[in-house]
Amino acid sequence: MMPDEIIPNAAPESEALPESPAESFSELLAEFEHTHTHKSEGDAKQMEGTVVSMDAESVYLDIGYKTEGVLLRSAFSRDAEGVTPGSKFAISVKGRNPEGYYELSLLRVAQATDWGSLEEAFAQKTAVVGTVTGVVKGGLSVDVGVRAFMPASRSGVRDAAEMGKLVGQQITCRIIKLDTTEEDVVVDRRVIAEEEASTLQQSRLSGLRVGETVSGQVRSLASYGAFVDLDGIDGLLHIGDMAWSRVKSAEDVLTVGQQVEVKILSVDAETKRISLGLKQLQPEPWEAAADKYVTGQRITGTVVRLMDFGAFVELEPGVEGLIHVSEMSWVKKVRKPSDLLKEGETVEAVILSVSPAERRISLGLKQTLGDPWSEVPQRFPVGSAIEGPVISLMKFGAFVQLAEGVEGLVHVSEISAERHIQHPQDVLRVGEMVKAQVVGLDAEKRQIKLSMKQLVPTSRREYLEEHKEGDVVSGRVVEQTPESAVIELGEGIRAACLIVADTAVVAENKSSGGVDLSSLTSMLSARWKGGATASARKPEPLGMGQIRSFRIAKLDRETETIELELA
Numbered sequence: 001m002m003p004d005e006i007i008p009n010a011a012p013e014s015e016a017l018p019e020s021p022a023e024s025f026s027e028l029l030a031e032f033e034h035t036h037t038h039k040s041e042g043d044a045k046q047m048e049g050t051v052v053s054m055d056a057e058s059v060y061l062d063i064g065y066k067t068e069g070v071l072l073r074s075a076f077s078r079d080a081e082g083v084t085p086g087s088k089f090a091i092s093v094k095g096r097n098p099e100g101y102y103e104l105s106l107l108r109v110a111q112a113t114d115w116g117s118l119e120e121a122f123a124q125k126t127a128v129v130g131t132v133t134g135v136v137k138g139g140l141s142v143d144v145g146v147r148a149f150m151p152a153s154r155s156g157v158r159d160a161a162e163m164g165k166l167v168g169q170q171i172t173c174r175i176i177k178l179d180t181t182e183e184d185v186v187v188d189r190r191v192i193a194e195e196e197a198s199t200l201q202q203s204r205l206s207g208l209r210v211g212e213t214v215s216g217q218v219r220s221l222a223s224y225g226a227f228v229d230l231d232g233i234d235g236l237l238h239i240g241d242m243a244w245s246r247v248k249s250a251e252d253v254l255t256v257g258q259q260v261e262v263k264i265l266s267v268d269a270e271t272k273r274i275s276l277g278l279k280q281l282q283p284e285p286w287e288a289a290a291d292k293y294v295t296g297q298r299i300t301g302t303v304v305r306l307m308d309f310g311a312f313v314e315l316e317p318g319v320e321g322l323i324h325v326s327e328m329s330w331v332k333k334v335r336k337p338s339d340l341l342k343e344g345e346t347v348e349a350v351i352l353s354v355s356p357a358e359r360r361i362s363l364g365l366k367q368t369l370g371d372p373w374s375e376v377p378q379r380f381p382v383g384s385a386i387e388g389p390v391i392s393l394m395k396f397g398a399f400v401q402l403a404e405g406v407e408g409l410v411h412v413s414e415i416s417a418e419r420h421i422q423h424p425q426d427v428l429r430v431g432e433m434v435k436a437q438v439v440g441l442d443a444e445k446r447q448i449k450l451s452m453k454q455l456v457p458t459s460r461r462e463y464l465e466e467h468k469e470g471d472v473v474s475g476r477v478v479e480q481t482p483e484s485a486v487i488e489l490g491e492g493i494r495a496a497c498l499i500v501a502d503t504a505v506v507a508e509n510k511s512s513g514g515v516d517l518s519s520l521t522s523m524l525s526a527r528w529k530g531g532a533t534a535s536a537r538k539p540e541p542l543g544m545g546q547i548r549s550f551r552i553a554k555l556d557r558e559t560e561t562i563e564l565e566l567a
Contacts, residue, residue: 049091049104051083059083061091061104069093069102076106092129092170105170115180118145122175127192130173132166140166142173148185156190201233201272208267208274213281218258221250228262228276235274237262242278244285244318246304253278285318290356293319297351298368303341311337313347313363321361323349328365330372330405340365372405373446379403380438380448385455387435390428398424400434400450408448410436417453417460418492460493464557471552472567477542485542487550487564495562497550499542542566 049061049069056073059080063069069091073080091104121128130144139151140163150173157163177186208214208230216228216235225238237260242253254260262276293299293315301313301321310324328334328341341347350367354360380386380402388401388408397411414436415421415428428434440449467473475495479486485497542548554563 047091047093049089051085051087051089053085054080054083060101061089063091063093063102063104065102067096067100067102069104070097071104071106094168094170114145118175118178118185119180122178125174127172127174128187129170130187131170132168134167135160135163142171142187144173144175144185144187146183146185148175148187150187150189154188154190156193197232202269204231204233205267205269205272205274208264210264210266213261213263215259215261216276218254218256218260221254221256223250226250226254228260230274233272233274235262235264235276237276237278241265241276241280244279244282245314246320279318285316286356286359289319289359289361290354293351293354293361295351295353298348299351299363300346300348301363303343303345303347306337306341306343308336311341313349315361319361321349321351321363323347323363323365327352327363327367330366330369372403373443376402376406376448377441377443380406380408380441382438382441384438385435386438386450387433390430390432390434393424393428393430395423398428398434400436402448406448408436408438408450410434410450410452414439414449414451414453459491460560463490463493464555464560464562467552467555469552469555472549473552473564474547475550475564477544477546477548480542480544487548489562493562495550495552495564497542497564497566 047063049063051059052062052068053060054073059071059073059076061069061071071089071091076083089106091106094103094105097103118128120126128144130142130148132140132150133143134141136149139149140155142148142150152163154176155163155166157166171189172192173187173189174191175185176188176191177184179185214230216230219227219229219234221227223239225236225242227234228237237254239247239250242250247253260278261281262278263280265275265277265280267274299315299321301315303311304314304320305312310322310327312320312322314320323337323341325334325337328337334340347365348368349363349365352362352364352367354362386400386402386408388403390398391401391407392399395412397409398415399407399409402408410424412421412424415424421427434452435455436450436452437454438448439451439454440447442448473489475487475489477485478488478494483499485499487495487497489495549567550564551567552562553565554561556562
């Protein structure tokens with residue numbers, strides 16, 4: 001960017017050009033005319049030159065003198081591309097160089113010679129040619145046929161030293177203020193340079209084609225990429241287009257001043273934006289991924305990124321795979337990848353799936369360690385007894401660790417046979433060692449059902465083992481209905497007893513229709529000796545709380561049920 005105004009001649013050469021004071025240009029020029037003696041440099045003669053020869057740096061023209069004139073190739077657009085011997089150009093002579101050739105200036109417009117021409121140029125905003133005649137306060141004095149003032153900020157140079165170098169040179173400028181009465185003329189050289197640069201940039205933009213490879217120089221680096229100079233116009237090489245692998249900083253790939261070959265990805269002539277690509281000059285790594293990576297393959301990669309749901313592992317530049325948190329460990333539930341992995345770490349994993357179209361590879365970390373469930377059916381068959389620590393308590397039960405990565409569930413109803421438990425924490429603690437029996441196994445769902453009460457001896461089971469059907473036992477009536485009663489045989493041991501109607505003590509001999517005299521004699525004899533026999537006495541009705549004798553009518557050890565009858 002050019003500063004807005006110039007400083008006086010006494011300013012140091014390196015000092016930037018400050019803003020000029022708010023004085024009229026006519027006053028500045030008047031002051032200059034009173035304090036300086038103007039030395040005429042002589043009017044630069046305008047003429048036509050014909051190109052006679054060219055070399056790598058200069059173009060030589062016949063200007064009608066005995067000695068030829070010379071112009072640098074840079075004075076022409078595109079470095080004199082298209083200029084050939086015989087081409088004619090409007091030029092002016094500035095002087096002679098040490099080699100004796102006339103130094104020429106290429107005229108693109110005619111120099112105004114009167115106020116009428118200046119007024120027309122001002123109205124139509126056309127360019128005029130002038131010669132810088134000196135440095136004045138706030139800018140430069142320019143001869144455009146009349147005396148004109150050019151502010152420092154519109155000179156197109158950066159400091160006072162460069163302004164001094166313009167003295168004696170012929171320039172192209174535009175009149176931005178014209179007052180014929182006051183003979184006040186202000187010209188602008190910078191606007192012409194900006195328009196020429198814009199025209200040149202537009203010309204170069206129109207010459208760029210999407211997909212072509214061009215050479216450029218890295219001009220500057222930013223957090224989001226690098227700006228590359230393409231012969232005067234800048235293109236942006238985004239950080240995402242520098243390499244197929246993930247690039248954290250542009251400095252990791254490029255340096256300022258480096259020459260690079262880049263591919264043009266897009267050109268927007270309206271916004272003058274050019275997008276460039278460096279990685280596009282290399283083969284796309286995913287094109288060979290389907291043949292290179294297959295399901296079940298064991299690979300090694302580097303952890304490049306950790307997310308809440310998993311870790312991304314770089315298999316090669318441009319190809320990454322994802323290890324989901326659920327595929328990190330058989331042993332424990334991983335809540336976040338950083339519990340097991342860190343960026344930059346090299347890991348071994350197994351490919352679970354490959355989708356080249358979606359550019360996705362699913363990886364498993366736990367698969368490299370072996371599945372502890374593969375031997376569960378053999379190690380823990382149904383009916384086997386286990387012992388392990390309680391690792392977690394839930395409202396519905398307790399999880400017990402059988403082996404590394406293998407857990408079983410003891411449902412709350414399978415903890416105790418002696419009492420009803422509302423919550424496992426009422427009787428168990430995390431870390432406590434318990435014994436249980438495997439009562440169910442589903443290897444596919446990775447579920448094992450355990451029972452603690454199956455291995456704990458109970459008074460009911462002991463009672464069943466000590467008695468058999470036909471035994472006469474004592475019990476207390478604890479519940480009663482007209483048809484049945486519940487009898488408590490011991491602590492926690494209950495049985496059902498069916499109540500039936502009483503039968504006659506003496507049965508008639510239905511075959512003879514008479515009385516069995518022998519039975520009667522026996523009964524009378526018994527009564528005479530001590531009263532009626534047990535079978536002849538009428539049983540006393542059952543009542544709540546009574547302790548009576550009962551006979552075991554049925555005993556089922558598998559279902560642990562007992563049925564009684566009055567003895």
